[in-house]
Each structure stands twice: as C-alpha cells, then as structure tokens.
Amino acid sequence: MDVRTEISPSEAGTILTVDLEAIVANWQTLRMVCGEAECGAVVKADAYGLGLNPVVKALYEAGCKTFFVAHAFEGRATRAIAPLATIYVLNGMRPNTAPLYADFNLIPVLCSVPEIEDFGQYCAVSKRRTPEGGLLPAAFRLETGLHQLGLKPYDLEHGSHLSHLFDVRLIMTQLARVKHEAVITKQIELFEAMRTTKYAHVPASIAHSGAIFLEANPLYDLVRPGYALYGGNPVPGRPNPMKPVVRLESQVIQVRILEPGERVGEDQSWVARGPRRICTISAGFGDGIPQSLTKTKNGAGGFVISQGKRCPYIGSVGMDLVAVDTSDSGYVERGDIVELIGPTITIDDFAAAAGISGYEALTGLGQRCHRRYQKL
C-alpha cells in the first residue's frame, strides 16, 4: 500500500508541509557561501524523507546541476526528473550493478579496490561509452579518518592502475561531524596528500552541510549539502542560517480534564499532580514521532505548540496516539491543530528532545502523513 498519496487532509492523523521555495532559498544561500565552488544537493533517502521527486524538480529548475544519492535506484529516480544533471551514487557500487550506471548515466563513487576492478572490468569488456563518446565516468572516495568507506593511499595506488578504463571525474571524502574540527583538519591534510599524487587536476569535493561553514575549510570544486537544504542547522550551537522547510501538524482528537493522581498512557508513566487539561492528538511513532520524546517522567521531554503555548508530551507515545498537557494553553477542542515541528519547534529542537539526531528525526517523518508542498 502506498497510502501517502491517498490521504486527504481531513482524515490524516498528521500533515507534513514541505516548503520547496525554502529548500531552493537554502540552496541559494549555500551557493553564495560557497563562492567559486559548485553547490550540489544531497537527495538520498527520498530527499531526507521529504520526497525525492518534488525536491529534485524544484532544485533542478532553480539551476542545481549535481545531485548525490546513496543508491543506484535513487539515482534512477533522480534521472527521471533531472535529465541533464550529474548524479553521483555515494554508497559504492554493488556487485553486478555496473550496467545500471551506464544505462542511466549515473556516476558510481568507487570506494574500494574490488569496486574499481569490477567497474574497470565492465568498462573494458562492454566497451560502453557516454552519449558524447567518452569513457564512462566514475568518482573515487578516499578514506581519511572515518574508516567506514573509501580508498586508503595504497588502495588508490593500486586502483590507479585501472583508472585508464574510465574517466575519473571527482575525488571526494566524507568528513567527521563539525564539532570534531581537529579531526577534520587532519582529514583535509590526508585528502590533500592523496589527491596530489595523481589527481590534482581532478575536481574535488569534501564539504557536507556543516563543513561549508567551517571558516578554515577549503571547499574545493563541489560542495554537497543535505541537512542544511532541508532546514537543519549546519552549525550546532550557533544561530541557524537556513530557512525552516517543514511543518508537522496533528489534530486534537479528545480533550479530557484529569484529576490529581490519574495516570496517562499504556505505560502509566505520567501522573497528574493536580487538575490537568489533557489533549490526545492523532500522531504517534507510526508517524515518525519517537517514543523517546516522553521517556523522561512527567513531561521533561518534548513539546507541541497549541495556540502559541508549549504543551509537553506526556504518558507514552503510542503508534497512533500521544497525549499532551494543554493546561497552560487556551481553550482547545476536538479538531484543533497543534504544531509538532514548525516555526516554534525546529527540527533540531524536536530531535534534541527525543535524544536523536536531526537527520534521523527528519528522515523518519511522514510515512503516514498527508504531505503537502506549499510555502510555510
């Protein structure tokens, strides 16, 4: 069932509003910050859960020429929307998938010697060429300190013996999170040392959303923001330079006055300390609301906004329901809308209250919501 497109606003438990103009504005802001470097866009995981098709369409029409995805199937979906874009597939190349890259004009980011051998062999045997008649394109991902994925110096040396079989268009690496600035500095030194051995003339890319704002950081030729495009703060602890992109709302199903001592939720964790006015809203972990938002007892977790007031989540987050304490809000009734994420509660606030990263929170939203694309 792909219920998403069939959900009308009136029957939806949650409504996710995505502001495509804000995504484009964020991309333009990042492009300005980046100066000479080209600004691409990371649209993996369904554009961080916000919808690959509309996001790619908006950015492509705004002039974005380069997209990054994790998987070949995401690359194919991007190609359908952006026929002339450059599309890099970051997660390496699975065995037996080389033809897909040629068929859809996707660029594999080769991460290991076996991948280089695999793709090189395919290029040699198939003799396939780009539409312009050149060798098939590829990129190299260098390992500079995260030890997750990429070529070490000896891998690069080894792999370079096969690199005449394809056209190396980009040299890249993945940096640590911005708070590890000393680590990033070392990563850049290593990256610089590796690329200058043989690939100094090849365009380079290292900067994710956060790294774009690190002042000492070289941006090279191409930057690849993701989270910042979608309104997440790329510089934690400092004011967010990005526009908010998402609003998540839900409906009040029921209003209930509780007496002191009454408990709320399947886990019976929350106890009314005095008379409280509780609302149950039509949202739960089935909508991407983490159960950890209420893990701390008696409301020290997250909040929703009802009539401009912060109302804490209470009890346990169910699959479809969660209660909030609206005692300090105004008159509330069935059908009223509350804000879970939006102008007041940013995606970073929401994630922090749940004890998870903003990336994870954003990507988990909206599988069951009514999703609409309009200006916030």
Add this chain to the structure above:
Amino acid sequence: MDVRTEISPSEAGTILTVDLEAIVANWQTLRMVCGEAECGAVVKADAYGLGLNPVVKALYEAGCKTFFVAHAFEGRATRAIAPLATIYVLNGMRPNTAPLYADFNLIPVLCSVPEIEDFGQYCAVSKRRTPEGGLLPAAFRLETGLHQLGLKPYDLEHGSHLSHLFDVRLIMTQLARVKHEAVITKQIELFEAMRTTKYAHVPASIAHSGAIFLEANPLYDLVRPGYALYGGNPVPGRPNPMKPVVRLESQVIQVRILEPGERVGEDQSWVARGPRRICTISAGFGDGIPQSLTKTKNGAGGFVISQGKRCPYIGSVGMDLVAVDTSDSGYVERGDIVELIGPTITIDDFAAAAGISGYEALTGLGQRCHRRYQKL
C-alpha cells in the same frame, strides 16, 4: 517517489523478507488460544510497516473476518482487499469524515461525546443505511485508565441518548501494557461496570497481543492482536510463542583492517583497541536502523550476524552506512550478506539493543529496502 517497488535486490541496501505464512500461522495460534472469542487482526500503520495489502490479503484468505486500523484511509485500503470484512477504525472520527465510513462500510470507533454527536447527526440527516438496510454501525471506546482516548461513564451516559441513531456493534477499551497487570485488572472491573449499564448484550473487545496471554483475563467476544501477528513477543520475559515473521539483511560494501587507535564513524566514538577487521554495511537510519544501536561506546549496543557470529555495530549509524566489527567472524568479502534481524536476532532483541520498543522498531523498517514476501 515510491522507490520501494522499483528496488531490485542487487542494488538494494537492505532486503526485508516478510513471511506471510508465518503471519497466518501466528493468527491461527492466537485463534486457538482465544477459544470462543473471535480473533481479528490489527493492520494499522501499513500493517506495522510490513505492507497492508499483502498482509490483509493473506489473513483474509485464511479466514480472518475483522480488521482494525487507526485511520479511515487505512480502512479504505483494507476494504479494497477484503470486500466482506468488518473494519474498525480505532483512532476516533475526524470532523467532516462521517460520509467516508458509510461509503466504504467502515465502523468508526467513537471515542468522545463530540464524535457521538457528530456521527449521530450525520446518520439522522443523511438517512444512510447499510447495504442490508440497517442503521450505520459504530463502536464505543471506553476510557478505563490510560486517559488517552475513550468515553468515561458520564460520557457513555450522555452519548447513550443518541445511540438509537446508529447500531452499536462493539464496546471496547485499550489496556495498559502487560507488565501493569494490576492496572489491567482494575481496567477490566471498570469496563465490566460500564458495559453492563446498557450494553451487556453488545459484543465486547479488550485484548491486545499481550492481554490474550494473561491467564486471568477475560477475552470477551473479539480479540485484536497486532504485534504478536508480526512475530513480536506478546509475553516479555517468557519464551515467544509466535513464529518469526521478518528478516532484515544488508550487504557488506567494504572490509577494512584497522590498526590500534584508529577510529570509526562520523562521531569518531569508536576506537580500535587492537587490530580489528571492520565491515561497512549498506544500511543506516534511512533504512530504519536506529542510531541508538551504537550509542554506547565500544560495541555494547546491537549486533549483526555474519557467518553465524555476532558482530557488534561500531561507530555511529549513518543514514546509509554503518560499520560492524567482524573480527570474530570468518572470511568476509564485498557483497556478503549479514543478518540485522532474523532467526538469531529477533525484532525484540534488535529493539532492546536500540533502547526502543519492538513496535517502534518494526514500524520504522523498510521504507527503502527491497521488500520480498517469502517463507523464512
């Protein structure tokens, strides 16, 4: 983009196998345990993330006659697969949605006086009837201690003045989690007191997956298991009476030997204490792998299974990548398959390692996987 159906196994980061025969077997087990009571099936949130269409089809063909969903749109999807089934919509009735219930022959579970008034008014004004010519059906949800949703005794008294406008087919309540057995006992007393005022002749339903196995618990006329159908353990702390239903697998992208002192992941949290053999697998929080699986330092979180050996997650879980320490496993190479959930690591184990509920873990899976339906 609905990428799910387009993802071939060779290019997928994760493969989710759902055993529909096991779901049916679990339903039959539950039906036996329930004796005289009818056994329905809860299929909300896309059948706990496993696919509403195939799950409803399998259960309907096996003889399941009653389905529970949270939202009207889920009810419509269920109706398309199960033309003659009884379908209850649990999350109350949104304003202005009453006609949907009549159009698709769905039964609203009315949770508050405003909902009763709303539905009663619709029935009176529209004069709509069931295909058999009777009043439109409805159910009442009673509030017995969770304080999330349902009618208190005075609401039921009030609402009963309108209940001649529709046909009350079911009286239900939602019980606390099974570890709160004393709470459940009190809930049942209250439920019993409320239903006997006027609705003693109406079929009743109280039991979720866990409550079915509470020995002192009356099951009334209709039980509504969810999590247990999908292989989750309904009796935490005791052997799981259900068959496993899901397997989640991923591919090894890269194998890397680390030297002592080298760190892994964007957050640099994990440090190799000696020479280690690390694999990066093509799965991350974009696939429903919670970042909290590696929150504890140096591998005290979750595990994957590689060649029969438990290999801890290390570093941080990225959107698309996570590293595991395969030093104690056999020879591993690019393209090898590891088990994230399956015969060895149950959905309950996986969730416990991440510090979340099995319900939340299950529902979060598989938005980006290749999903296949076959026997485990």
